[in-house]
Amino acid sequence: MELIIREYELQLKHTFTISRESIDTQPSLIVQLKSGGFSGYGEATSNPYYNITVPMMKQDLEAVQILIESTIDETPEDFWAKMYPQLKHNMFALCALDMAYNDLYARQQGKKLHELWHYNIERNPLTNYTIGIDTIDKMVSKMKELPWPIYKIKLGTSNDIEIVKALRAHTNAIFRIDANCGWGIEETLNNAIELKKLGVEFLEQPLKADDWAGHEFIYKHSVLPIIADESCIVEQDVAKCYNHFHGINIKLVKCGGLTPARRMIEQAKRLGLKTMVGCMTESSVGISAIAHLLPQLDYVDMDGALLLSEDIAKGVKIAHGKIDYSELNGTGVVLK
Numbered sequence: 194m195e196l197i198i199r200e201y202e203l204q205l206k207h208t209f210t211i212s213r214e215s216i217d218t219q220p221s222l223i224v225q226l227k228s229g230g231f232s233g234y235g236e237a238t239s240n241p242y243y244n245i246t247v248p249m250m251k252q253d254l255e256a257v258q259i260l261i262e263s264t265i266d267e268t269p270e271d272f273w274a275k276m277y278p279q280l281k282h283n284m285f286a287l288c289a290l291d292m293a294y295n296d297l298y299a300r301q302q303g304k305k306l307h308e309l310w311h312y313n314i315e316r317n318p319l320t321n322y323t324i325g326i327d328t329i330d331k332m333v334s335k336m337k338e339l340p341w342p343i344y345k346i347k348l349g350t351s352n353d354i355e356i357v358k359a360l361r362a363h364t365n366a367i368f369r370i371d372a373n374c375g376w377g378i379e380e381t382l383n384n385a386i387e388l389k390k391l392g393v394e395f396l397e398q399p400l401k402a403d404d405w406a407g408h409e410f411i412y413k414h415s416v417l418p419i420i421a422d423e424s425c426i427v428e429q430d431v432a433k434c435y436n437h438f439h440g441i442n443i444k445l446v447k448c449g450g451l452t453p454a455r456r457m458i459e460q461a462k463r464l465g466l467k468t469m470v471g472c473m474t475e476s477s478v479g480i481s482a483i484a485h486l487l488p489q490l491d492y493v494d495m496d497g498a499l500l501l502s503e504d505i506a507k508g509v510k511i512a513h514g515k516i517d518y519s520e521l522n523g524t525g526v527v528l529k
Contacts, residue, residue, distance in 0.1 A: 196261050196296075197225040198254060199528075200247050203238075203476060204502045204520060207335060210326040212349025212375035213242065217432075219474045220247045223505070224254065224289040224529070226297045233297025234506070234526045236479035237289035237446045242423075245446075261290065271297045273452040281422050284427070284449040286413040291450025292482045296523035305485070305522055310455070312488035319514030320495045321369055322346040329359045336360060342514045343367040345397075345494055349375025352386050369492075371397040374423055378407045385417040395492075397442060398422040408437045420469060420492075428453050431460045437508035440467025440491065457491045481508030481524040484516050505529055 203219040210525050220239040225232055238239045239246045254261070264272060273287075280287040299306045307314055322342040324332050336344060344364070346357060349372045357368065370393050376384065381399040388396070395418040400407045402423035412419055418439035425434050425441040427448050434441050438514060441461050443454050458468050469492040470483050477498045487493060498504050508526040510517045519525025 194226055194228040194253065194262050194264050196258050197227065198251050199223040199225070200251065200523065201476070201505055203474065203505070205474070206502045207325070207331075207500075208327070209474065209500060211347045211371075212326070212373040215452055215462065216474075219501075221288075221476060221505075222247045222250045222289055223476075223478055224293040226290075226293045228297060229301065231297055231300045233293040233295070233523060234478050234528065235289040235292030235294070235296065235450075235482070236475050237285040238473045238475055238479070240285070240446070240473065243447070244283070245283065245285045250283060250289065251330060253280060253283045253286045254290060257483050264294075269452050271299050277449065280449075285390075285446045288446045290450070291452050292445065292479070292524070295395040295451045296482070296526065300521075300523040303522060305518060306482075306487040306524055307452075307488065307518075310485070312485070314488055314518070317516060318490055319343055320493045320494050320511060320516065321367075321514070322496045322499060323347065323371075323494065324360070326350060329356055331354065332360060333363055336363060339499070340513075341366060341369065342362070342463070343369065343394075345369045345371055345496075346439040348372050356390050357388060357393070364393075368393045368395065369395055369494075371422070372399045374398055374401045376400060378410060381411050383412055383423045385415045387412075389416050393417060395420050395439070398424065404526060405433070405437060412437050412439065418467070421465065422471065425457075428457050428460070431457050431464070431466070434461075434466060435464045438466065440469060442469040442471045442492075442494070444471050444473060445479070445483065446473055454486065455489070457481040458486065462489075469493060470495070474500055477504050477508040478524075480511075480529075481506075481519065481526045484509040485524060487516060
């Protein structure tokens with residue numbers, strides 16, 4: 194097996210702002226695994242919140258290149274278990290590698306990834322489209338630019354309710370709110386009351402990631418469901434979210450890829466938690482991988498490639514929230 198690593202600077206259509214940062218470009222690392230005439234692709238983007246850069250990911254993958262390339266006929270689960278001890282300090286790099294291996298393995302089996310997993314795709318959820326923090330006029334403009342059935346709205350400003358009221362005046366779409374750890378307890382509870390009146394479906398990560406007591410309190414008292422994001426990073430966090438959140442948003446880069454994400458979904462379902470997978474402004478490489486998890490999810494946020502001015506790959510297609518799979522096997526990805 195051959196390991197190929199590529200680095201990209203993904204250009205965004207608009208400046209993307211959340212409660213803690215603004216970006217115009219998104220550095221991304223693409224892993225390609227080649228074996229027996231087949232190629233599998235995986236992706237992980239850099240993230241300052243988690244202190245991960247593309248050079249760090251590349252260096253860590255190259256450090257275990259011999260071990261990677263010596264792999265023969267292992268299942269994705271066995272491959273992940275072998276690579277985890279080597280890359281557990283850099284789950285983003287492990288994610289890109291695991292994604293590529295899952296893709297390669299499915300292509301070698303002559304199946305799409307969801308077929309390999311025996312998932313039924315007939316009732317897949319729609320993806321939301323994200324509106325980053327901006328002036329109200331620009332947020333309205335972004336929404337009008339792409340009419341959509343579900344919007345995720347980034348908040349964490351001094352006029353959050355005013356923003357949502359202004360957006361609501363222009364659409365009947367479902368709203369989801371992501372505060373990215375930007376609110377306090379009282380602010381969350383008060384905002385939830387007003388936001389429920391405005392057709393908001395749920396609140397994502399209102400408090401800081403380590404405020405477990407605070408999240409337990411708002412879990413019990415909020416009029417809207419609360420979904421964990423920054424509080425649910427790896428598999429061990431799922432059980433901690435029980436009785437603190439109504440659901441979890443899994444990010445593949447944070448948990449180490451598709452393989453652990455599937456286990457997290459199963460564990461969440463056993464605990465009665467809603468399941469969601471989110472993206473990190475990836476290209477169609479990462480987005481297409483997420484698509485194969487859809488049958489197991491209640492909600493999904495896989496609009497990353499739609500936020501780019503130019504995609505580096507072709508894979509799943511998304512129109513008005515609905516996902517159509519590529520005709521190709523694996524994740525269905527081809528680099529442009």
